[in-house]
Amino acid sequence: xxxxxxxxxxxxxxxxxxxxxxxxxxxxxxxxxxxxxxxxxxxxxxxxxxxxxxxxxxxxxxxxxxxxxxxxxxxxxxxxxxxxxxxxxxxxxxxxxxxxxxxxxxxxxxxxxxxxxxxxxxxxxxxxxxxxxxxxxxxxxxxxxxxxxx
Numbered sequence: 001x002x003x004x005x006x007x008x009x010x011x012x013x014x015x016x017x018x019x020x021x022x023x024x025x026x027x028x029x030x031x032x033x034x035x036x037x038x039x040x041x042x043x044x045x046x047x048x049x050x051x052x053x054x055x056x057x058x059x060x061x062x063x064x065x066x067x068x069x070x071x072x073x074x075x076x077x078x079x080x081x082x083x084x085x086x087x088x089x090x091x092x093x094x095x096x097x098x099x100x101x102x103x104x105x106x107x108x109x110x111x112x113x114x115x116x117x118x119x120x121x122x123x124x125x126x127x128x129x130x131x132x133x134x135x136x137x138x139x140x141x142x143x144x145x146x147x148x149x150x
Contacts, residue, residue, distance in 0.1 A: 019085065019087075019094045019095055019096045020051055020093060020094070020096070021051070021052045021058075021095070021096050021098070022049060022050055022051045022052060022061075022090075022096070022097045023049045023052060023058055023061050023065065023097065023098045023099070024046075024047040024048070024049035024097050024098075024099045024100075024135065024138060025047060025048050025049050025062050025066050025074075025099075025100055025101075025102050026047060026078075026081060026099065026100070026101045026102065026138070026139065026142050027047075027048060027066060027070065027072060027074075027102050027104040028101065028103050029104060029105075029121055030103075030105070032123075032124065033122055033123055033124075034121065034122055034124060034139075035048070035070055035072060035104065035108055035119060035120070035121050036048075036120060036121075036122060036127070036128070036131075037069050037115075037117075037118070037119050038116065038117040038118045038120070039115065039116065039117065039132055040113075040114065040115055040116060040117050041115070042132055043117070044130060044131060044132035045120075045128045045131055045132065045135075046131055046135045047099070047131075047135045047138060047139070048065055048066050048069040048070050049062070049065050049066075049097070049099075050068075050069070051095075058098050058100075059077060059100075062074065062077075062100055062102065066102065066104065067111070068111055068112045069111065069112050069115065069116050070104075070108045070109075070111065070116075070119045071106060071107060071108050071109045071110075071111045071119070072104040072105065072106045073104060073105050074102045074103075075104060076102070077100065077101075077102055078100065078101025078102055078103060079100075079101050079147065080098070080100060080101075081099040081100060081101055081138060081141055081142045081146075081148070082098075082099050082138065082141050082146070082147055082148035082149065082150060083096065083097070083098055083099075083148075083149050083150070084096070084097045084099060084134055084137070084138065084148075084150050085097075085149075085150065086150060089133055090133055091133075097133075097134075097138075099138045099141075101142060108120075108121065124143065127139065134150075137150070
């Protein structure tokens with residue numbers, strides 16, 4: 001029986017032990033403020049974003065996650081800020097995050113109450129601390145006009 005279990009275990013390891021692809025968005029309002037969400041799971045402020053669904057490209061996932069978490073509409077995609085893949089960047093699991101700048105419009109508010117406690121816009125010079133995950137790093141890279149692979 002153990003000789004049959006080994007290939008199954010190897011196959012499950014190949015299928016299930018892979019980083020999860022996600023996106024985070026730096027949503028900018030017309031007045032230059034950035035919109036953040038306060039996470040229900042840890043209470044910290046963070047960039048909106050989430051996991052790319054099966055059959056979805058990154059831009060579509062970014063638009064969907066932004067709308068689900070903030071109620072805002074992505075009006076113009078900005079630049080790629082970076083790809084963040086350090087295994088410890090997300091405390092829940094190993095994820096690879098594509099961070100994008102985006103210009104947004106609309107009235108923001110808490111839409112996904114299961115994940116988000118509140119939504120608020122902040123001046124870039126007055127962002128709350130600390131931020132969840134590695135979002136402080138992502139915002140610093142954005143403010144330094146860097147595109148990184150980390």
